[in-house]
Amino acid sequence: MRWQRAVFSNVGFLKMSGSGLWPWLCAACVALSLLMLAALLTLLTIRGLGHFWPAPLEEVTLKSGDIVIGQPVRETTLPKGAGSERLYFTGNQDITGSNWQWITIDDISQQAEPADLIRLTRTPWGDFIGRLMTVESGDQRLTEQAAWTFIHDALALPVKQRPPGTLVLATADGQILRQPLASVTYFQSPNAMSWGQKTIAWGQRIWQFLSEGPRAANTGGGVWPAIFGTVLMVILMSVIVTPFGVLAAIYLNEIAHQNRLTRLVRIGVRNLAGVPSIVYGVFGLGVFVYGVGGSIDSWFFSDELPSPTFGTGGLLWASLTLALLTLPVVIVATEEGLARIPDAQREGAVALGATRLEMLTRVVLPMATPAMLTGMILAVARAAGEVAPLMLVGVAKLAPQMPVDGEFPYLHLERKFMHLGYHLFDTAFHGEDVQAAIPLVFATALLLVLIVLVLNLTAIFLRHYLRRQRGNEC
Amino acid sequence: MKRYNLRRVRKHQLLLLLTGWLLMAGNLAWGQPTSVSGTLGAVGSDTMAGLVLRWGEALSARHPDINLQFQAGGSASAPTALVAGTTRLGPMSRPMTHAERQQFIDRYGYPPLELRVARDALVVVVHRHNPLDTLTLQQVDAIFSTSLACGAPHPIRRWSTLVPATDWPYGQIALHGRNLASGTHGLFQERALCDGEFRLDISEHPGSSAVIAAVGESFNAMGYAGYNHLNPMVRALRLVDESGAAVAPNERSIQQGKYPLSRDLYLYVNLPPSESLPPVEQAFLTLIFSEEGQQIVKAAGFVPLPNQLRDAQRQHP
Amino acid sequence: MTLPRLPFSRQPLRHIQDRLATGLITAGGIGVLLAILAIGVFLVWETLPLLALGDTFSLAKLSPLAWGTLKAALAAMLFATPIALGAAMYSALFMSARLRSRLKPTLELMEAVPGVVIGFIAGLLLAPWVERNLASALMIIIWLPLSAALAGYLWYRTAVHVRQRLPLSWAGLWLIPWLAGMAVLAIWIAPIIEQHWLGGDLRRLLDQRYGLDYATRNALIVGIAMGFAVIPSIYSLAEDALADVPPTLMEGAQALGASRWQALWKVALPTAAPGVFSAVMIGAGRAVGETMIVLMASGNTALFSASPFEGLRSLSASIAIELPEASPGGLTYHLLILAALALFIFTFVVNTLAEIVRQRLRRRYQRLGSSL
Known part of the structure; x- marks a missing residue:
């Protein structure tokens, strides 16, 4: 911001009455952040939902006499200022060889929208x-x-x-x-x-x-398997992460002696929240997939080798990796909740003759439940939006076999699964025709953002409610 | 050795096709399709994922009880899975290497049946309004490589070298390509760069459609991608073949193998010499070489086989 | 905590239960902590074979990636730090309490937007748009801060009743349409400026006069996209630090005749400086490790270039696209794990530093609070 300072001190703006112009720049920072967020959400909503609206079809007569029927998709300017052109989705790939046609606006002699x-x-x-x-x-x-x-x-x-x-x-x-x-x-x-x-x-x-x-190799159809895969993976992950996170938090806050070591550990846990997700992915791949998975394969599935059963990415390893990734979130949130409980409550319980277990299960944990829930929801929200580690530990471009089906043992932890975030990345970067895929990518992005936002909002309201309740008690 | 293998393959094809004919004849005799059911597993090429899955969809439409499960792990995963016996079908976007084939023979005592199922090509693309039309392979090498292994005298960095007559596009050529792990990257390196080294300033995209999207939005860009990803945002350049004629990548030139960067897509089948294919696999192969199957090849953006090759593989060699 | 003995008949059982539970919790807690430790151990263990190979050539392959990572992080921080700190200062000290209680959760939502969505928008929409309208994009970057100052200037010039309608404490909200309007104005006016003073095409000018190459996906785009992702985390921590400055300090300064801004600049900011610093550090840590945004918006060009208009390639993006294909035990595998180790160590050091600084700050506040 040095250049700004240079500009303003020369003009003498800062000597204005009151606080000067700096607060305005700061206010603009808030406004800009909100503006960017609003712009992003609006863009996603309009493009994501707009794709499903039955778009009008145009019949365009060119000056050359040719007739083109199609849905106008986008318009760009031609190079060297030679007017602009419009892209039509014309379909009929089997007849014309392409689904698309660019038409220069100047070439159009007539355009209409016939009802037939x-x-x-x-x-x-x-x-x-x-x-x-x-x-x-x-x-x-x-x-x-x-x-x-x-x-x-x-x-x-x-x-x-x-x-x-x-x-x-x-x-x-x-x-x-x-x-x-x-x-x-x-x-x-x-x-x-x-x-x-x-x-x-x-x-x-x-x-x-x-x-x-999905239909036609992810170029059409829906995203149900991806929704299902995301939700299932996240559920498995929270089943794994919540007990461990809560145990660790209770250990840190209620059982371990508060000394230098606990402080150090606490710093460590907090830091892990800042470790890049891709590092967790590498760990998951090296330890879970190649290490543990490889061993399981050589012990129990040796007749299948060398084609791996658990020694390749799958639902289980993805859930475990993300559980590790979100562990700090749960620990921190639960600890926060535990720390908010007044010591008088614990002392009262003990004074009435409760053992530590009874004190924990009957007094402390019920009071900390909302905090744990918040932690879990935050963990879920973080996990639902993570893609990078999943690319290493088990997400698939297209998994025709759902991880849950009627075949014994019904839940197939070793299978690869589809994930909304990865589906988005894959259709945008790997799909057959990116132009055709973009509307679907927008819809998927909107869905993913909605899921994550709703989860986060739940956590925020829960925390708000928790704080208000605590506030009344104290 | 190679020759011997080829002959062996032909023999298996003969057997396969004979059984196929028998089955078909049976169908005709009975007047209605026999109901085939079961699960069909395939492991292999990422490039062919779209194609194999579409075939699977069409197969399920023909025989509702057949369910195709395809695992796309890259071409290299196909030989492994075939040798391991976890699948009988291995789609690959390149032929098996000698080592891979030998591994298979060591395990089973006979070579895998090699079928060509479609044609594909790598295309060099530019922005749709770019005036550039043709490149020689030497020029491609001079643009994309630092090693100049194909014999170009000096590297080409600027558009003014390629299209001297116009002032548009200008500046440096912005290069786009695939990431190191992809087969497209490897094939382009082998065929267009004469096994040379890529320039460092090529944008390496994680997918072919990302390459197309990047080139389509940027007037001074050039990139390489799979033929099936072409869309109207970009234009594929004509390449000069050995005889000196400029060949555009289109269905005809790729089908006839005239386009310099065309390649075959393969399907490897584990079929013991004396046995016939199980009905499910048989139904799948019948579909692939049928008119409908080759239409699907087209719909997936690839190029159908030339008729005589298709018939040769479907019928007698 | 020692437990009193109680004359209950179930006592032994209860105590055994208690012991068991304590043991279990301890085991669970320590297990979790060990698992966390295991990450570091694993990464170091898997990079050891590289030392045995002593292959300096392949190590040199990582250096452009490390450079790219730092360049991307730097670009993101250049974009995010001023905005996040400005927003934190404003919301801690100028904003109305009601707006503030709403704003924090909203910006937390901003943090929750998945990286893959931001990366997609940046790579497939923003990057081509900026390439086509480079002049407009640069114009927006220059014009928006100026227009905010202009808004302030106009505000001081307007009549009192208008000022009461549009108070500074709500400016974070009512400036939004103003900024949007100004951005549209910049987009509209930039081509005209380009036409008249820059020879019609800014990119041609850059190329011909300065030899600057422009890549579609470049550090500028990565900076904006990743900046968007790190603004909330910097904001949230910095705002906490500023809001926790004991109010007596500010009141004292203002009683001595300082304006609100002077009190903030001379008193609150120095006091909270360690907290603000740790916020920036944590933001930098996040920017270094972010994967999907860089992967989708950077072009993945392994270049040593300082130009903001050229592409870059980061460690994290390379891991994400190359590692699934690398055969375990191979050279590439170990190299990529070394890359992960580098990311791990960097973020761990940065975060530990930030955390220690923040704990110091907390103690300082406690001291200040008790002494005053």
């Missing part, structure tokens, strides 16, 4: 954008309204029960495509929809995103 444009999702070719001519089902040839109703009724059924049928579709330049009904997964005519219908479709697509598995 449709968009449908098929396997394996992804989206089709164009017009529906007829529907052939057996001997019937349905057109117009009858065709629409037929498709909507058919798509509501599972693939097996659908009536046989073929959609006859036409692309922008009039090519005819015959699409069997069985390969269609989604059908929409966004330009003809009313606001109400759009809202319903929007809700449905958000629900699909949350409840379905």
